[in-house]
Amino acid sequence: MAEFFRGLINTLAVAAIPLVFVVFLGWGILKKVKVYEVFVEGAKEGFTTAVRIIPYLVAMLVAIGIFRASGALDLLTKFLAPVTALIGMPSETLAMALMRPLSGSGSLGVMTELMKVHGPDSLIGIMASTMYGSSETTFYVLAVYFGAAGIKNTRHAVPVGVIADVAGMLAAVWVVNLLFR
Amino acid sequence: MLNYIWISLIALGILAAAAGDVADEAGNTYRNGIPLDVRFEVAKHPSALRSTWEGTIVLSAGEFNMFYGPGAADSAVRQPAVISVDASGRRALVIAVGESSPLRWKEMARHAAEKDRLTASVESMKLSEDETAASLRMVMEPVRFVKLKAVTAAALDCAAAAVSISIGLIGVMALWLGVMKVGEEAGLLKFITRLLEPLTRRLFPDVPRDHPALAAMIMNIAANMLGLSNAATPMGLKAMEELNRLNPRLGTATNAMVTFLAINTGGLVLIPATAIAVRAAAGSANPGIIIGTSIIGSGCATVVGIAASRILQRLPRYRRGMEVDNG
Numbered sequence: 001m002a003e004f005f006r007g008l009i010n011t012l013a014v015a016a017i018p019l020v021f022v023v024f025l026g027w028g029i030l031k032k033v034k035v036y037e038v039f040v041e042g043a044k045e046g047f048t049t050a051v052r053i054i055p056y057l058v059a060m061l062v063a064i065g066i067f068r069a070s071g072a073l074d075l076l077t078k079f080l081a082p083v084t085a086l087i088g089m090p091s092e093t094l095a096m097a098l099m100r101p102l103s104g105s106g107s108l109g110v111m112t113e114l115m116k117v118h119g120p121d122s123l124i125g126i127m128a129s130t131m132y133g134s135s136e137t138t139f140y141v142l143a144v145y146f147g148a149a150g151i152k153n154t155r156h157a158v159p160v161g162v163i164a165d166v167a168g169m170l171a172a173v174w175v176v177n178l179l180f181r
Numbered sequence: 182m183l184n185y186i187w188i189s190l191i192a193l194g195i196l197a198a199a200a201g202d203v204a205d206e207a208g209n210t211y212r213n214g215i216p217l218d219v220r221f222e223v224a225k226h227p228s229a230l231r232s233t234w235e236g237t238i239v240l241s242a243g244e245f246n247m248f249y250g251p252g253a254a255d256s257a258v259r260q261p262a263v264i265s266v267d268a269s270g271r272r273a274l275v276i277a278v279g280e281s282s283p284l285r286w287k288e289m290a291r292h293a294a295e296k297d298r299l300t301a302s303v304e305s306m307k308l309s310e311d312e313t314a315a316s317l318r319m320v321m322e323p324v325r326f327v328k329l330k331a332v333t334a335a336a337l338d339c340a341a342a343a344v345s346i347s348i349g350l351i352g353v354m355a356l357w358l359g360v361m362k363v364g365e366e367a368g369l370l371k372f373i374t375r376l377l378e379p380l381t382r383r384l385f386p387d388v389p390r391d392h393p394a395l396a397a398m399i400m401n402i403a404a405n406m407l408g409l410s411n412a413a414t415p416m417g418l419k420a421m422e423e424l425n426r427l428n429p430r431l432g433t434a435t436n437a438m439v440t441f442l443a444i445n446t447g448g449l450v451l452i453p454a455t456a457i458a459v460r461a462a463a464g465s466a467n468p469g470i471i472i473g474t475s476i477i478g479s480g481c482a483t484v485v486g487i488a489a490s491r492i493l494q495r496l497p498r499y500r501r502g503m504e505v506d507n508g
Binding site: 009050053 | 182183186187190191193194195196197198201328331332334335336338339340342343344346347348350351352353354355356357358359360361362363364365366367368369400403404407408409412414415417418419421422424425428431432433434438439441442443445446447448450451452453454455456457459460463464465466467468469470471472474475477478479480481482483484485486489490493494496499
């Protein structure tokens with residue numbers, strides 16, 4: 001069942017982009033749209049959008065880079081580990097939970113390291129990879145998406161993102177402890 | 182809120198780095214100025230053509246850790262090195278730090294004056310009788326402010342990385358915006374939006390039906406679920422630009438934007454491909470075992486995120502930002 005599901009999704013993922021091209025452009029031809037001209041017209045905006053997000057991304061990535069390079073995360077991990085141990089979260093995976101919303105490459109590194117040390121099928125290995133799959137790099141997404149719309153006052157977006165991350169990490173800890181402990 | 186998070190990341194980072202450097206200095210983590218006795222196995226002697234000694238520094242892990250502290254090396258040290266002699270007879274030793282070097286030296290070499298090269302002055306050198314080995318007493322070049330240097334380097338590197346990420350987006354952005362425009366002109370986006378109207382009306386009540394933002398958001402979420410991040414980001418950015426057209430106060434996030442971001446940062450993926458690939462590479466017996474647990478985790482994150490965006494948008498402090506000035 002799981003294998004079938006995985007095969008199905010993988011096929012869908014491979015076929016999706018060619019399918020979208022065929023359907024969109026084909027539908028355009030059927031509706032007598034001048035597909036080439038319209039495509040170029042739309043594509044023009046790609047440049048301005050990409051350039052517009054630069055300042056937002058610089059601000060965010062520099063702050064996260066400074067935080068990561070300073071070793072502050074290790075201090076935070078030491079500080080929080082006794083608390084998270086109470087809910088069945090090994091301190092090794094706490095570093096993962098703290099890194100996940102900040103940096104995609106950083107959390108990938110933490111996950112790879114944990115698997116090398118503890119093995120991919122250990123409780124820590126399974127928990128770390130579940131955590132990686134349970135969330136997105138929240139602060140990167142915030143910077144890029146709000147950058148595209150030129151949003152500076154983000155209102156409740158940051159608390160919402162952090163609450164969602166905490167929920168995802170707690171759910172990952174709970175379900176992995178339930179199934180694999 | 183982002184103001185505070187942003188400044189906290191920077192301030193905490195710089196404070197932690199400075200504190201770490203002070204602690205290193207107080208405890209002399211890098212043993213600045215303290216001589217280290219090592220054995221040097223000679224491979225090449227000075228000759229007519231060459232004025233340097235080439236060979237290998239040999240030290241057991243125990244001796245190395247005794248000098249630098251526990252954890253400085255995880256196996257016996259065999260480090261190739263070159264000793265040169267200058268005109269006044271002073272000997273200097275140069276170590277090219279590589280993969281097999283001890284951990285502490287690798288760490289020091291990252292912040293050395295010349296990257297990946299450590300130097301030391303040789304205080305005394307005693308050759309054995311058959312001249313195949315020597316005992317050296319050397320003092321490594323001082324290493325200071327490692328964390329602050331790392332913070333500076335990270336700031337500069339990340340600024341450059343941000344630009345290359347953005348520039349790298351131009352191609353896929355152009356491609357998908359072109360395709361989307363064709364879909365829009367052909368009426369296909371309207372069709373997709375109508376199909377999923379019952380869902381989008383509840384999630385984004387502020388967005389008028391048939392608005393192009395809805396189609397972009399639907400396609401972004403579908404691409405994310407399939408793990409196609411190359412397609413998801415351009416459509417997500419297009420959705421944000423479209424949502425911004427409905428924004429009464431430019432520069433301030435709307436409710437629909439925050440709900441959309443909650444769905445995106447929840448990261449609902451049907452197949453967490455990266456995690457599975459890393460598990461397989463690490464030799465897992467069943468790399469795909471995390472599919473179910475990840476869906477539960479990201480599902481919880483997404484549902485809680487949507488609920489939180491709905492609840493928080495009603496709080497007075499966040500509503501104030503959205504009131505349009507009628508002055």
